[in-house]
Amino acid sequence: MALLHRAELRPSKLDLLAAWLPDRPWFAGTAGADVTRVATYRFDDPAGEVGVETLLVRAGEGPVLQVPLTYRGAPLPGADRWLVGTTEHSVLGPRWVYDGCADPVYASTLAAAVLAGAGQAEEYFEVAGGREVRPANMTVTGSHGGVEPPVVTALPEVVDGDPTLIRAGRLELALVRRPGAAEAPAEARLTGAWPGQESPLVLAYAAPR
Template identity: 70%
Template structure:
């Protein structure tokens, strides 16, 4: 479960991506153009400390890009190269936003979604002491491979064929940065649909 806050963000998440995205080798679209949100999904950090959100966005009239992010209350040691930027959150204070592929919290959560269809986190707003569910903006479908979800050392590898490779133990996963409809590999995959995109697109897969 993800508990969200009705808060003011400076800069907003999308504003943060405007200067960051064009520097990525997988970027497509108009550099400096307005970044718009297409859909999004979240995973639950078991420790409840790190926000884990994947944004599907467009830069100008470009294709859909997949941007997994993590939000932390303090800098992540040794992860400067993965820092997207710093956000001032009116409720939580300063938050450090990272490319999730370089954050050790993210790969095990992605592995659970790809290999065991763990799904996305339910999102709630807390309003006047009551929790209101936020409708999901997209649907996720993972594989039920029967393989155990790996634990152990995690790492991020170089971009490979338009994706970013992350590893959890002995399992290697590819995050598709420009998701399009594609067959799910036999080793397992994660697909998504949203309003206006009825044909599932491949978001990530096991290699």
């Protein structure tokens, strides 16, 4: 489960992405345009230390872009190249925001979803006397191949393109940056659907090697 806070971020996630996205090789849209949120989903960090959230966004009138982010309370050593930016969280303090593809925590959670069908995290707020669950605004479904997903402990190798390849040891995953109607070249995959996109699209898959 993902604990959320009723908090303010300065700058906001979308402001960070508006500055960061145009320099990505897979970017499509209008540089300098407002970045708008289409949908989001989260995975659980088993250690409860790192926030793992994937945003589906548009830049202006461009296509939907998939951007996994990780939120950390301290810099991730060796990952400066993948830093999206820093923000001040009104409850948690300073947060370092990374492209999740280069974060071992994200790589582990994505592997669990693609290879073993681990679901998205249920999101909730703590309120007096219990929890207030925030309904999911999209659904994601992974494979159920009975594969034991690896735990990634070191920075993965990232080939930044569309798809973006995430390599760690024998693990190779492909994250689709611009989800479309194409089929994945592997049975192990993650698909998603959201309002306005009722037919599930491929979000990630186990890259053939």
